[in-house]
Amino acid sequence: MNNELSNPDIPVPSELQSAVTITSLDKIYNWGRRSSIWPMVFGLACCAIEMICTAASRFDIARFGMEVFRATPRQADLMIVSGTVTKKMVPQIVRLFNQMPEPKYVMAMGACASGGGPFKEGYNVVSGIDKFVPVDVYVPGCPPTPQALLHGLIKLQEKIDGQSLKSVRWYGQETSEAVPVPVLGPDLFDPRQHALLAQQAGQVQENTESVEK
């Protein structure tokens, strides 16, 4: 049986070793999850092309059990944010993230998704998706090569290996909160910053009033 799974402290009689393995619940649970991560079909920009190449002939993501790309967030475990996150697009990304069932993971692929990348200064560009949703793995590069993306996926597998049923948030008591969806106004507006925005506007008002006086 699978050596990764068996617990070396508990001996199994040699005649049974090909049929029986003794393991912990955490281990087999994580083993199942890490070997069948379903990413969402979700391409944003140039990085998405390398993501497709990773899934295609030469690099073959199926070796990791991840070839099942799903077009709906409801069936996906992993959102690979593959490209520049723009203000116009970010409400949709957050909504997609909210629609994914737990356990869910987010990977920021490339410079843009990680921190804005070459277009960071642009007026329609968000400085990294982690300004809105929590990110598990960052993959550097512009675009990351398929090898780099695979490395990122292996890192994600390692992260999953380290999780325990006892402490994971999706079996805990608390309900997980949806991330508030940003709104497009005169500029992008994050509902979590409502108070700050109101206060800033107030300050501007005071300043102009005092100038007028």
Place this chain on the structure above:
Amino acid sequence: MSDKDSLDNMPVNEVASDSLVARFDGEVRSDTREGYEGYIVDANMLPEVASVLRDDLGYDYLSSVTGVDYIDDNHIEVVYHADQTTGGKGINLKVQLDRENPIVPTLVPIYPGADFQEREVFDMYGVKFDGHPNLRRILMWDGFHGYPLRKDWKEAYYEEDIKPFDSRWPGGGVKRSEADNPYGKNVNYPPGFDINNWTPETDDSLYESLEKTNSNGKSLHTDSIVVNIGPQHPSTHGVFRMVVALDGETITDLQPVMGYLHRNHEKIGERNTFLQNMPYTDRLDYLCSMSNNLGYALAVEQLMGADVPERAQYIRVLMAELTRISNHMWAIGFLLNDLGAFQTPALYAIRARELILDVFEATAGSRMMCNYMRFGGLARDFPDTLRGEDTVKFITDLVDNTLPKAIDELDHFLTANEIVRSRCIGVGVLPPDKAIAYSTGGPLLRASGVSYDLRTADPYSIYDRFDFNICTRSNGDVYDRYLVRVDEMRESTRICQQVMRDIPAEGEIFSGKPQYSVKVPAGESYGRVENPKGELGYYVVSTGKANPYRYHVRAPSFVNLTVLGELCKGHKVADAVVILGSIDIVLGEVDR
């Protein structure tokens, strides 16, 4: 011979120039500014001049519409580039408008291809196109504050007008722009914006503007519904959205909505130095970075008058044609995806494309973002070996054997396929006159029987030395677009074979000495190439400074989308997906 010489020697269309100025005495003037050419037209005369240009002088193809903000002269200029589909050099018209209240008559009735481009100028500069059928923002969302490409509009992370910013180099070090922003994000609100008394814009007016059927009088009652496809949808080739009005399953109207990948290429490009823009061009049509580089290099070389050495010219053509093959491979593979042949043909296509990427990676250093061309040559020569083989041998083998075989293989499996034929033949038909009127380009135009390809219509680089055909088909449907792509791949391998036969074995690949910041004389230039998707043009205005004053990209995918709604009307929803696939768009270029 340099590119500049070859352009100067082209017969300038004297007839056009004389008759335009003579016919519209006082209303049309030659543009006499240093480094500029073309004509300045009075705004109210524009439609009349454009009709004459189209009907009497044969400039039937409006390739580009854009704006420039000359803030010091207090006017905004709208620049039109027109061409003859019979070939030759283009012509440009300019209209100068007051910055406070820029209004100009629309050209949509004369050149329907101006539609989206005028909307873009409205979005970016606030120019009102009087009579435009649907003048709303196109790249940014309705309700966004300000007109971003105006010179006095500053983005949230604004630091200085010209790079490199002092805070980074040479004076500074690492800095995070978020740290200086009160919200810790890339946002900035107009003064006095009160969040508590504000309601967001909705899409209602967009939905209402769609043409719907009413079922009165029909024997079977059908509902009219509006469906959003995208921006997150596996068949939209990226973050693209189509708003579709349906009668049953038949499309009555379709509006493309874009801007979800608008990365402010042009605003950033005006802050960058000339050379810094080169890697950004890679990210326009990110499947074709090599030919994007070429177009931009040509535009700046025109201004600089730089020479390109022989060997570099050949390598440029080789790279541009390999790019065409890899692009068409991709386009065909994913067209089949859209048809429902999920993934298998795409896997074959990607396998062939990977070999081309090997060449790019070994020469330029990156699979996709090549950043390979320079003003006056190339960044580096071929490496000695490629995947353990002699480079020349590898490339020769690739273009002589491997690629032709891969193309034959696709052809063999797909062209006669019953399902491909029944889903593609007669779908999304674009008649030739409409194809020209809508300014479409590339395989989309040539599949409609219009033999217009810049490689022969207005030759650049050294394309005049090679023997190749311009591929056309006559039906203008999805199937013909597919066939044109297959034919073009074959022609491209022929060009590559000739390059490998004729290329000088040794020689310079760069003229002059490499430098960080190049000297570009003041003036304007419009450099263009026949990209795999159509005419890719760069309109560059220099004032003699280190950065371009204006840097505009005429993106083929963006302009080709203008006709999408027309093509889809009357078809089923599933066909819209295929028609979109047959236009072959890349969102990096559509939204820029």
